[in-house]
Amino acid sequence: MSSTYDNPSATAPADTSPAVRLIQMVQGYQVTQVVGTVARLGLADRLITGPKSSAELTRATGADPDGLVRLLRAAATVGLITEAEPDRFGLTPLGACLATHAQPVSLRDFAIAVGAPGHWLPCGRMFDAVMNGRSATATALGMGLWDYYRENPEEGATFARAMGSLSASIAIDIAACYDVTRFSRIVDIGASQGILLASLLEAAPQATGTLFDRPEMITQARAVITARGLAERVELVGGDFLTEVPPGGDLYVLKSVLHDWDDDHAQRILANCHRAARPGSTLLVVEGVVPTEPSPLHLMNLLMLVQVGGRERTHEQHQALLEAAGYRLERVILPQPGAYPGWSLLEAHRR
Ligand SMILES: C[S@@+](CC[C@H](N)C(=O)[O-])C[C@H]1O[C@@H](n2cnc3c(N)ncnc32)[C@H](O)[C@@H]1O
Structure with missing residues (x-):
């Protein structure tokens, strides 16, 4: 199955009209969450050994069957997953970067951390930050980022591993x-x-x-x-x-x-x-x-x-x-x- 998103940053092919490209750009926030959700569910780890059906993946992840198929096809659209034949989902080289032991570096924690509340919620208040020149995090999270990560240690640990992945690379x-x-x-x-x-x-x-x-x-x-x-x-x-x-x-x-x-x-x-x-x-x-x-x-x-x-x-x-x-x-x-x-x-x- 070919991907309509040649570029994982959600830009459209160059011959797409400006309006369609802009629509896709506006909807780019969905891509962050698709990648983050694929990462949280560990789909790359489950598919690294070969393609699987949606039923197998549903059993493995505990996700809602319909929700999971929608996620898999959305992930195929942005280039993480293949569906070479109906209901046989595999991994692209891009998706394989989300495997826990991907070489030279795994981007799984990075994808999870960027889609998680500490990172995501302040970004939704970018307008406020641009207007008043101050961080939106205290309003979005009720405290500064480092305090938030101390209060939410699991998310803080994921963020630290995410930084570690970038540092490793x-x-x-x-x-x-x-x-x-x-x-x-x-x-x-x-x-x-x-x-x-x-x-x-x-x-x-x-x-x-x-x-x-x-x-x-x-x-x-x-x-x-x-x-x-x-x-x-x-x-x-x-x-x-x-x-x-x-x-x-x-x-x-x-x-x-x-x-x-x-x-x-x-x-x-x-x-x-x-x-x-x-x-x-x-x-x-x-x-x-x-x-x-x-x-x-x-x-x-x-x-x-x-x-x-x-x-x-x-x-x-x-x-x-x-x-x-x-x-x-x-x-x-x-x-x-x-x-x-x-x-x-x-x-x-x-x-
Ligand atoms: C963006 S991270 C960079 C981490 C690391 N240098 C790297 O590049 O992977 C910023 C680091 O500063 C640490 N940090 C934040 N406030 C600090 C403080 N007041 N004293 C010591 N470390 C702090 C955070 O815990 C975090 O590990």
């Missing part, structure tokens, strides 16, 4: 373009589960590390660090990076952290890194560098406003923040063409 690229073998102590601030830190330590076998995140993240992080065989080399520290961060690193890493915060808060985080670090030590900021031309980073920039009151930054904005905190921006390494577009490496040195 770019950790390979980062290890290829940034030499960490010259460092002896790598401190990852806002490290979540520690997926990036683990990759950096694997690339720098002589180094030890410190994983720093909110206290409620530490149990989850310990499990990941232990499973990677790094328990002996990593100190796990819970705390608040708006107050202080652990001392002693010759490399500090901030990945996808500063963009969660407005300039005042980002400045506090950087000032705390500066206070903890020795002169001449390195700070590696892994973030987008917003261009002026159209880019997925502009969507992320808007999302950061809506969700957390943060922002993506241009080269000049990054530089100004770093300089004000006592760092000298030495170089910016852009990702390879085709890599996930949300990151660059900004290497700075503490004055």
Whole structure:
């Protein structure tokens, strides 16, 4: 069965009229929930061994039979599922990315987290955020995002695994373009589960590390660090990076952290890194560098406003923040063409 959505971002084929393309764009929210629901039901795991009937999948998932068939055909329409013969549903390469053990990285948790209330409900209030310039999360969820994830630990853990999946996918690229073998102590601030830190330590076998995140993240992080065989080399520290961060690193890493915060808060985080670090030590900021031309980073920039009151930054904005905190921006390494577009490496040195 051919897909009418050649592009999973729900854009229509190029010869479709503007009005039809716009209708599909407006209905793009459905695609997020189709992908998220396929992921929650574990359909990729169930189909990875071969096609199945809707009855088999109904038994396996406990879903409503009619609802499940509708989901499967919607998922076939957006390119996740095949129906090569009536009522024999299989997996496309796109859908296979949702399998729990997909290689090189599973996007199952990412799909679930983006469709879940903590992410989804604030996005429904984007208009408010654009009008008043503030995050919509307190109104949508009754509290800020990090408090919400602490109060809803299962969803918080899914979000952390989702971040870990994205980190895993770019950790390979980062290890290829940034030499960490010259460092002896790598401190990852806002490290979540520690997926990036683990990759950096694997690339720098002589180094030890410190994983720093909110206290409620530490149990989850310990499990990941232990499973990677790094328990002996990593100190796990819970705390608040708006107050202080652990001392002693010759490399500090901030990945996808500063963009969660407005300039005042980002400045506090950087000032705390500066206070903890020795002169001449390195700070590696892994973030987008917003261009002026159209880019997925502009969507992320808007999302950061809506969700957390943060922002993506241009080269000049990054530089100004770093300089004000006592760092000298030495170089910016852009990702390879085709890599996930949300990151660059900004290497700075503490004055
Ligand atoms: C967008 S996630 C990035 C996680 C990780 N660096 C990555 O890229 O996968 C932001 C991280 O900041 C952590 N965080 C938020 N507020 C914090 C605070 N006040 N102190 C320490 N960590 C915090 C969150 O728990 C989360 O792990």
